[in-house]
Amino acid sequence: MKAVYLTGHGGNEVVAIGERPMPVRQPGEVLVRLHAATLNRVDLYMRDSGAGITHTLPQVMGIDGAGVVEAVDDGAVLQVGQRVLLYPGVTCGHCEFCLRGDEVLCTTMKLLGEHRDGTMAEYISVPARNAVPMPDGWSFEEAAALGVNHLTAWRMLMTQARLKPWETVLIFGIGGGVSLAGLQLAKAMGARVIVTSREQDKLDRALALGADAAICSTTHDVAKEVMRLTGKRGVDVVFENVGAAVWDAALRSLVRGGRIVTCGATTGDQPGADLRRVFIRQLQIYGSTLGNLSELHDLARLCAQHNLRPVMDRVYSMDEAHAALDRLASGEQFGKVAVRIGD
Numbered sequence: 369m370k371a372v373y374l375t376g377h378g379g380n381e382v383v384a385i386g387e388r389p390m391p392v393r394q395p396g397e398v399l400v401r402l403h404a405a406t407l408n409r410v411d412l413y414m415r416d417s418g419a420g421i422t423h424t425l426p427q428v429m430g431i432d433g434a435g436v437v438e439a440v441d442d443g444a445v446l447q448v449g450q451r452v453l454l455y456p457g458v459t460c461g462h463c464e465f466c467l468r469g470d471e472v473l474c475t476t477m478k479l480l481g482e483h484r485d486g487t488m489a490e491y492i493s494v495p496a497r498n499a500v501p502m503p504d505g506w507s508f509e510e511a512a513a514l515g516v517n518h519l520t521a522w523r524m525l526m527t528q529a530r531l532k533p534w535e536t537v538l539i540f541g542i543g544g545g546v547s548l549a550g551l552q553l554a555k556a557m558g559a560r561v562i563v564t565s566r567e568q569d570k571l572d573r574a575l576a577l578g579a580d581a582a583i584c585s586t587t588h589d590v591a592k593e594v595m596r597l598t599g600k601r602g603v604d605v606v607f608e609n610v611g612a613a614v615w616d617a618a619l620r621s622l623v624r625g626g627r628i629v630t631c632g633a634t635t636g637d638q639p640g641a642d643l644r645r646v647f648i649r650q651l652q653i654y655g656s657t658l659g660n661l662s663e664l665h666d667l668a669r670l671c672a673q674h675n676l677r678p679v680m681d682r683v684y685s686m687d688e689a690h691a692a693l694d695r696l697a698s699g700e701q702f703g704k705v706a707v708r709i710g711d
């Protein structure tokens with residue numbers, strides 16, 4: 369089968385496009401003929417380093433994906449021909465975290481495209497529970513995008529920060545997949561959303577998508593602007609995956625007792641944190657990554673009900689995988705960079 373796979377680490381030279389062996393479906397698994405995957409920051413990390421992630425090369429890239437069920441056990445809930453999107457974590461099912469339904473914390477979770485072959489291939493075989501029915505009428509590219517970015521944003525807002533409809537959320541660095549998903553989900557919840565970016569063009573597009581206010585972080589002090597926009601109160605929730613560059617502004621933007629939820633550290637993972645501000649103002653800090661399978665099912669239902677579709681940037685063919693990775697690395701994208709698989 370045709371696949372995009374890693375032969376080493378360090379730039380696009382190690383990203384090969386060619387033949388890999390067909391996966392062999394095991395009992396309890398579903399064989400999916402993939403039609404799309406979207407790119408995530410972790411794909412760049414795996415390409416460039418992969419340090420600290422147990423894996424063996426060559427390995428197929430891609431953490432999220434969507435396609436059609438090709439084969440499954442007799443009597444399974446899924447049907448051959450059904451359109452599905454994938455949950456990227458393969459978990460043990462019996463550790464204390466799996467048993468309490470928090471399998472995202474599973475100590476032995478293996479992620480597609482990180483610890484095992486991923487989704488940028490014509491076929492993949494995964495445990496049947498990892499395949500979730502797609503919302504009706506969606507493209508495979510849109511459906512693929514739910515499994516990582518939207519799931520991450522869902523857990524950050526709904527499960528960790530427990531955003532309420534009457535609250536205000538500040539989203540740093542609008543334009544990336546997770547921050548746009550956060551904007552869409554927070555608006556679907558009825559909350560007020562303030563976004564930041566260094567680029568006016570991205571702010572304009574976020575406003576068109578429903579953001580209530582936008583702050584250009586190259587021309588404005590974000591925290592001061594947040595205080596002006598909130599009547600000197602501050603926001604209830606900060607949603608961020610930028611890291612060190614925004615941490616100070618994030619803490620200064622929060623209302624007393626406010627929550628900050630983080631899922632990334634693109635600009636550095638060792639920010640200075642004003643601990644006096646954290647304890648005197650009783651700020652709450654949440655870490656979050658990915659989400660549970662049950663959260664993905666809930667998310668898919670909400671998206672179907674609200675016809676809330678991921679924002680797509682560009683779609684590339686498998687043969688254009690290098691250009692797709694470059695597009696993500698450039699930071700110029702607005703929404704998801706996708707790879708179409710097959711015709």
Ligand SMILES: [Zn+2]
Pocket residue numbers: 459460461462463464465466467471474475476477
């Ligand atoms: Zn487990």
